[in-house]
Amino acid sequence: MSTGKHKHSLHLIADIGGTHARFALCTSVDSIEKISVMAVADFPSIELAIAHYLRGLGNPPVRHGVIGIANPILGDHVKMTNFPWEFSIEATRRALGFDRLRVVNDFTILALALPQLAPDKLRAIGGGQAVPGTPLGVLGPGTGLGVSALIPSAKGAWLPLAAEGGHVNFAPSDELELMLWQEAHEEFGHVSMERLVSGSGLQFIYRKLCRRAGVQAQDYAPADISRRAMANSCAHCREALDAFCAILGTAASDLAVTLGARGGIYVGGGIIPKLGDYFAASPFRARFNDKGRFSDYLAAIPVFVIMDDNPALLGAAAYLDTYPDE
Template sequence: MNAMSDTASLNTPSVFPGGARLLADVGGTNARFALETAPGQVGHIHVLACADYPTLADALRAYLALPDVAAAAPGIRHGAIAIANPVTGDMVRMTNHHWEFSIDGLRRDVNFDVLAVVNDFTALARSLPHIPAAQKRQVGGGTAIEGTPLGLIGAGTGLGVSGLIPSPAGWTALLSEGGHVSFPPINETEVAILQFAWKEFEHVSAERLLSGVGIELIYRALAAHRHIAAEVLGAPEIAQRALEGTCPLCDETIEAFCTMLGTIAGNLGVTLGAQGGIYIGGGIVPRLGARFDNSGFRARFEAKGRFRAYLSAIPTFVITAEYPAFLGVSAILAERLALA
């Protein structure tokens, strides 16, 4: 188990009438768990590797049994889970991991009264209005217009897409699977990448290229296109070599990733009319740091012909908060309990 713990914010007794609440953010690689004892008081954060547990119920029970968690909040009854997968009914089958479960069955397995399960990017979208300025970084120009839609995109194990739409009653998060739109090449090099990907996949979605395994696919495609022998490299090694400046092909791969992400983010901007900004989450872009800021992402984002001025006015932000989805699942759970 790969775990981290932060208990500094949980030194006060619970003020939630029903006791502490479980918050979770489950991806294809890691499951992140935390306790919330009062509004905004989140701690006892542990990260568990999904591969170490046969089921999500096993991972959840392992978290609840950790000594610091069990001592801080015995008998938890309420929880909310954000998961990297469509959530359209009671049964959930993960796209990027083998876990599958019934939401109500999981609730009964862990003896909860209320268990909310939502798409991870729905939860992340709900967090956007609550992210402090210090935990996001603007890339390029543009100014957010208050009361207008927000867009969200993030590359990691997969490609998540969502949006937040304002209304008089508050914000509505979109249940989007926009990462599975068909990949749109913009230049001859991207056409070559797409043609290479077609050898492996009948349908090449944006996620096939804008993800961890996508970076590896771009690397192999560019090697074939440049007639260069490709090494067997994983996405972290490709990114590291690019950041170190030790591999021109790796650097070209990361540049292609950034610019192609700019295309999809720009598409999202005009589709949603996201004049409140486009937010970039996921595990990959924040780790690229200044390399992403200095890439062709923003230029490609704005490259929409007659709509260049429209997109130039939309700001783009990299989310740098370590666990932003917890803000979203907390808000969703609070609403669910208010209706219970």
């Protein structure tokens, strides 16, 4: 394992989520270019999406690729949780004519980006100072709920975790959340954090609040709910987004105490960075600190919203420096 930045041959790097795929070329973490964002629904397979991207650039001489994808990677066969792509890593490598193709969980890749992020790409949401040499946690809602961490090693390197913490059990903290748990349990059986803290989770919360109020829920996309909540133009949207952020605060503080992440908790994904000033004033931080006897411990931990447009691509490039010989 290496932690130094160095130039290498031209690589394809990618961040594949349940809604969008981001592609770029790089020769180091300081040289990421030709970024393109595509809708995954526009392509029947990951192979065709990559081929389309490279063809649009005139098929540059790429022989290696690193892909972060919103899915656990348990072997050669990958079947996405939140989108109907499935593929063999080795068969895709051969079809693309690559010498090497690494496919890694997207939040493992995002975790590797954390030490590379510029201070002006981070927005602090309360807390004290980061404690050097302690773990960093990262989570973020989008199509699903991604979770990972960086653990410091004795040699000063960072070790990323391949985790699936979005699927831990959701435990309600108040009467509203108890109602949401009961509704989700009736509909889905197992109620994970991801069921509520994700784009579809925000929609679920909104619909159940409307039903409780005896009004007809509108067919709003997650972005519609957020926009109306921030504009205070829909009381049910605002209540839904407040509940969403409070539950995310619980998830973030659970991650912090589980890891001992006094180096900080980082929030990414496709939803929170778009909430602007609302998020800082939302119930998130109060809920993050609300840990009974450990409230002071949590209050000291800094939380940062990742404001970089393509942090997972930065993490994919950093993967090449961390594992140069794979």
